[in-house]
Amino acid sequence: MQSLKKNEQYRKAKDLFDRSEHKKALAFLNDIIETERDDKSLLSKTYFLMANIFHLRGEIGKAIKGFNKCLSLDPAHTDAAISLSVLYNDIGQYEEAKKIFEVANKRVKSGQSDTFLEDGHINRKFSLKHYELAEMYFTYNRFDEALFEYNKVRNLDPENNEVRIKIAKTYAKKNYLNKAFDELKTLKQECPNYLPARIALGVLYYGCGKILEAQSEWEKVISKDPRNDEALMYLNLSRTATETTLS
Numbered sequence: 001m002q003s004l005k006k007n008e009q010y011r012k013a014k015d016l017f018d019r020s021e022h023k024k025a026l027a028f029l030n031d032i033i034e035t036e037r038d039d040k041s042l043l044s045k046t047y048f049l050m051a052n053i054f055h056l057r058g059e060i061g062k063a064i065k066g067f068n069k070c071l072s073l074d075p076a077h078t079d080a081a082i083s084l085s086v087l088y089n090d091i092g093q094y095e096e097a098k099k100i101f102e103v104a105n106k107r108v109k110s111g112q113s114d115t116f117l118e119d120g121h122i123n124r125k126f127s128l129k130h131y132e133l134a135e136m137y138f139t140y141n142r143f144d145e146a147l148f149e150y151n152k153v154r155n156l157d158p159e160n161n162e163v164r165i166k167i168a169k170t171y172a173k174k175n176y177l178n179k180a181f182d183e184l185k186t187l188k189q190e191c192p193n194y195l196p197a198r199i200a201l202g203v204l205y206y207g208c209g210k211i212l213e214a215q216s217e218w219e220k221v222i223s224k225d226p227r228n229d230e231a232l233m234y235l236n237l238s239r240t241a242t243e244t245t246l247s
Contacts, residue, residue, distance in 0.1 A: 044074035127156035
């Protein structure tokens with residue numbers, strides 16, 4: 001019964017984490033750590049989630065301790081090893097980062113982990129961590145740091161088109177409008193069927209007062225996807241605004 005209660009606490013903490021209610025999540029996680037002694041699987045998950053929260057909050061020392069604790073309880077926890085490697089790499093401890101990764105990779109090759117660490121998989125794992133940081137920086141208007149992290153994501157996962165839109169939006173926030181336009185136009189040309197690029201380009205045009213260009217992008221989206229709610233919304237709003245201005 002006690003174990004069931006703790007598992008329920010963990011589920012609540014994970015749900016709060018997913019909603020970015022980190023302070024409330026930490027309260028549940030701390031309670032598990034203070035009262036649970038036997039369930040190593042639960043404790044390793046708890047430390048892993050806690051370390052992720054500390055990482056997002058910029059508390060790097062606590063995050064490193066959390067990931068290390070997770071690995072001490074579950075040495076085959078590949079995600080914790082990758083997260084720890086990312087942190088060490090970010091703070092310039094490259095040898096430590098390499099050592100952590102090599103230990104994790106050795107376990108995979110010896111069959112002690114279910115995760116297959118081929119290069120693409122590893123890069124996507126790294127990219128997800130950098131994406132989380134970039135989103136946090138962007139939320140708090142720290143656009144230089146956000147741009148730095150988004151570019152890391154693009155380098156690690158070149159097929160991630162969404163991050164290219166994020167980069168363009170960050171350029172726009174920094175008032176580097178030409179770079180924002182270049183990013184979206186290039187993405188549109190390289191991936192003509194990736195409709196979010198056209199939608200974002202339309203929004204950028206509209207924000208610069210180029211109403212006809214904006215409407216043209218959204219109309220092209222609708223021609224390819226007549227039920228695209230986002231493009232329909234923007235197009236209708238722009239037309240309503242134009243009509244109101246003319247009247």
